[in-house]
């Protein structure tokens with residue numbers, strides 16, 4: 001069997017210490033160890049999100065989508081929502097809200113771009129929205145949106161702001177409190193580096209005050225049903241609404257310990273450096289990046305355009321070479337690109353290997369790449 005490097009957009013490579021933390025055959029949800037792991041994880045989640053004590057953390061079953069859908073707990077029949085969409089996951093907000101009795105408007109960006117702060121500001125001046133929902137890093141294109149700038153422009157014009165940080169939290173600067181954002185959410189399998197299974201979010205006091213029996217939310221993802229459980233567990237008291245992914249929570253707590261040890265700022269810098277290396281390698285090979293300008297580059301995902309080869313063939317051909325990458329999922333770019341995920345426990349050596357494998361494989365498949373130029377550029381970036 002070939003050893004493999006997983007440069008995916010999630011799940012990502014899991015650190016062995018994190019994996020081992022989940023190996024427990026006899027631990028129930030009432031056990032003191034589980035209650036402690038939840039309490040610690042919720043406290044650390046506030047730090048990870050740049051939130052303070054006024055924010056309520058939630059760790060719920062599912063993943064990014066369950067965390068997104070739980071935002072319906074803040075909405076009532078007839079509320080107006082503005083979705084700011086830079087791609088497939090921005091569109092997911094719209095698809096979710098369309099299932100509920102709320103009105104949804106959408107502003108969309110071209111693939112590789114983000115919706116400009118001016119356009120969001122204009123929209124919220126023209127219409128009264130209860131909620132503006134955005135995506136920090138759009139995983140389908142690797143585009144990072146200027147969340148801080150948008151939040152500052154619209155903060156006093158809308159009641160609630162929700163940010164999907166599924167591909168950003170743990171790898172990009174996240175300033176929930178400073179920007180007065182009401183919901184910041186992520187999923188366990190992304191930059192936190194834990195297996196899939198949990199959605200994680202923090203809610204402002206304003207957002208918590210919206211939880212009510214009048215919300216349009218259903219049952220399982222209704223945060224009103226979860227809030228007491230979260231408060232009890234944080235206070236180290238056993239509590240139940242629906243079963244939490246117990247073993248995953250042990251892995252989550254271990255990952256948070258490792259993130260605390262690394263230091264959040266260091267972790268963000270590591271992601272930034274790794275992303276720089278990937279981009280230097282790709283561009284020096286002669287390939288284009290989907291994100292159209294440097295301000296849109298993300299620390300976690302690089303989407304790569306190919307000129308001649310079929311990207312599906314590239315993904316197949318890198319596997320026996322010990323590398324797994326992610327397919328392109330933006331419908332407007334179908335058949336034209338693939339994605340490199342670089343988040344979690346990723347390091348500089350992973351970047352060298354990724355670029356080296358890509359050079360060999362792309363050359364062999366007939367893409368006009370400059371063999372050796374990519375690896376050289378990565379080495380120069382890291383030296």
Ligand SMILES: Cc1ncc(COP(=O)(O)O)c(C=O)c1O
Nearest residue numbers: 063064065089139164166167187
């Ligand atoms: C930005 C973003 N939002 C939401 C999701 C959905 O998360 P999940 O697949 O865990 O439900 C993803 C998944 O990749 C994502 O990248």
